[in-house]
Amino acid sequence: MKREECFQGLCFSGEVEKRRDGIYLEGKLKGKVEVECIRCLSPFLQPVEEEVKFKVVKTPYSGTDGEFDIFEMEKFDLKEILRSEVESIRNDYNICPNCQGREIDLEF
Numbered sequence: 302m303k304r305e306e307c308f309q310g311l312c313f314s315g316e317v318e319k320r321r322d323g324i325y326l327e328g329k330l331k332g333k334v335e336v337e338c339i340r341c342l343s344p345f346l347q348p349v350e351e352e353v354k355f356k357v358v359k360t361p362y363s364g365t366d367g368e369f370d371i372f373e374m375e376k377f378d379l380k381e382i383l384r385s386e387v388e389s390i391r392n393d394y395n396i397c398p399n400c401q402g403r404e405i406d407l408e409f
């Protein structure tokens with residue numbers, strides 16, 4: 302089943318398939334997420350575009366899956382998955398274009 306859902310600038314579009322051991326999502330995350338630069342602390346928009354494979358399982362879950370990122374949740378909620386992706390992008394090592402430019406200047 303095709304699904305598309307956006308949350309805070311980040312959109313998932315792809316296939317959602319319910320199987321016996323969970324709900325499988327395969328598709329693309331795309332959008333712009335507002336993040337904070339770790340250098341100058343100013344907010345900027347980080348473009349995101351990546352292929353993703355998620356598997357949503359009921360808690361508690363003890364298995365692992367090499368191919369899919371596991372999400373444990375009581376009730377399947379695509380928004381909640383996007384929320385946690387936005388969160389992890391924000392917690393990433395984000396450097397704004399200005400500071401990136403400065404870093405290159407220093408190297409030469």
Ligand SMILES: [Zn+2]
Nearest residue numbers: 338341397400
């Ligand atoms: Zn910066």
